[in-house]
Amino acid sequence: MPMAPTALADRLGRWSSGRGPLYLLLAARLRRLVDQGELAPGTALPPDRSLAAALAVGRGTVVAAYEQLRTEGRIVRRQGSGTRVAGPVRDRPRETTGAPVFLHLLERQDADVILLACAAPAAPPPVLLSAYERAVAQLALLTGDIGYHPSGHPRLRRAVADHYTRRGVPTAPEQILVTNGGQQALSLLARAFVEPGGEVLVEAPTYPGALEAFRERSALLRTLPVGLDGFETAVRSPARRPDLAYVVSTHHNPTGAVLPPLARRRLAVAAGAAGVPLIDDEVLAQLAFPGDDTPPPLAAYGATVITVGSLSKSVWGGLRVGWIRATEAIVDRLARLRAVHDLGGNLPAQLAAAELLPGLERWCRDTAADRRARHDHLLAELARRLPQWQVRPVGGGQTLWVRLPHGDGDTFAQTALRHGVAVLPGSGLDASGASKDHVRLHFLASPDDLTEAVRRLAVAWCAYGGGQGGGAPAGAGVTARSYERSADRRNPVRRTG
Structure with missing residues (x-):
């Protein structure tokens, strides 16, 4: 076969x-x-x-x-x-x-390609450089510390715990495990709770890195609508008790949805009653737009909720610092699992993160207006050049979830790439297979780059045949950029990378 x-x-x-x-x-x-x-x-x-x-x-x-x-x-x-x-x-x-498509999101690209696939800040911000300066000064004063901390450096564990306490979820440092980013956190949790062939409840669509972590454990993925709507019914039968459930409750990736307080309470209570570990991915939780308040963390509604956080989206992806908030017993278990492969994270990075966390909310508020402006700009450009695409505004996060009127996201993503824009097809984010007609775009690029990206997408959509499935595919002798170069001659616009 x-x-x-x-x-x-x-x-x-x-x-x-x-x-x-x-x-x-x-x-x-x-x-x-x-x-x-x-x-x-x-x-x-x-x-x-x-x-x-x-x-x-x-x-x-x-x-x-x-x-x-x-x-x-x-x-x-x-x-x-x-x-x-x-x-x-x-x-x-x-x-x-x-599913190697997840790895390809991180590959280096030709300088001509505008990346709207992998959503993350494009450069370390000044606040991170300042935090490292203070961290290096502290590092010079360290004595009696060999640098191995499988659960995380005590200063950072305290800073993360205080971060949750300020947000209405009293937390002790012993409830925090520091990880090398949110992805390692998800992988550790999958190893701890998912047996090969076990069932995991996930939203459709959802964050593709989580699907990868669960598939690596040979999990059976059972999908529910965004917000895990129907969760109570799904866990009611003891014969089909899932090993784990995963939700992105705030600024959902990719749709941007925010779970209301009542739905949070029902979800947390149902998970606790059924004895199903419930992971709330809060990596995007701090990225609300001005005036868009978000409910308390899901962990505020249930003591057994496991929370994953990270600084990769709010600060910079190169700062590989994430964490898990859970009960002390779960944290101890995860630390033992982690030590088998990794005796501890990068200590200077953890000290820098400890410097950043007390001001994280303020930093996110200071940058919210700029994120909102880029979101609005991308929406306006899509409405102007691709009005037939269906997309809703969001109240925070980093991405727009776009439904194509015809065709499918996988083949259109191939066409878009040949016109110099990388987008993420929806099929890789949906274990149910129901999002093949979607693509995900992020709005973190500069306004000029977003304008140029949408212009290229419009040209790609035309080459795709308006989504009718035919298009004008290039033959063996056609170069990857020939169509775009001819379009540039007709409509010269500054090309950006």
Whole structure:
């Protein structure tokens, strides 16, 4: 059975973001997957037409790429038996992730590509540099500290605990585990609570990194609407008790929704009564727009709620500091699990984070007006150039959830990338498969970049055939940017990276 075209498209990632003929770009990415063992010897590759449809290119592009690899000896093509990676079939395939699209979000891109896929601040802010200056001064005074703190440095644990206490959730330092970002927090929780084959309740759609963490544990993902609507019914039967539930209650990723207080209380009470560990991902909770107040944390409504936080979205992704707030017993258990792979986080970063946290709310308020302005600017540009796209304003966070009137997000994302914009297709955020007609855009870029990004998206939408599924896919001899260059000649606009 050949590999599914969509599965190979996910592994290919942003293969078309470079320069040169599309077939050479496709061949280069396939070559890399073969050489690195991601496509094992004997793997059956998708037929030409089905892969071309998944990548939104002409069949000739795939045929030429396959032919290039055939002449190099990397694949074998036989009439009637299809296309396979050269070499004998392995008894055990090399272990790899089933959703490498998450990794491709973080790959370096051609300078011409405007990134609207991975939402995070583009540079460390001045407050972080100042915090590091103070942290380095403290580091010089340390004595009697070998630097290993599996649960986190005591100063940071205290700062995080105080952060929650100020927000109406009294917390002791012993209830805090410091992690290397929110993603490690989710991975630790998945390892602690999810048995292989166990069920995890997730929203549809939701944060793709959480889905990756649960899938890595071979979890069965059971989806509910945003806000885990229907949670009480889902956990009522002891025979189907899930191992874990995961929700983004504030400035939901990707929709921006905020769970109301009454719904928070019902969710927390139901989880506690059913004995189901409930994770509330609060990474985006501090990013409200001016005048948009948010309810207290979900943990304020139930003592058993497990909270994940991070400074990656509110400050900078390169500051790999996150945390878990839970009961002392859970924190102790997670610290033992963490120590098997990681004896502790970066100490200077933790000291800098401890300097930042007392002023985090003020920093987020000071930057809220700018985030709101960029959100409004992106909405206005979409309404002007792509009025047929369906998108709702949000009250905070970093992303817009866009529904395409026709077609699907996966193939349109491929087309958009060839026009110099990286967007995130909705299929990777929805375990139910119901968001294939969506894409996620972030609004953190500068207004000029957002204007240019939407202009390129409008050109890409036209090339896509207005979403009718046909479009004008480039053939084997067409370069990845030729269509865009012709559009630039018709409508010259400053190009930004």
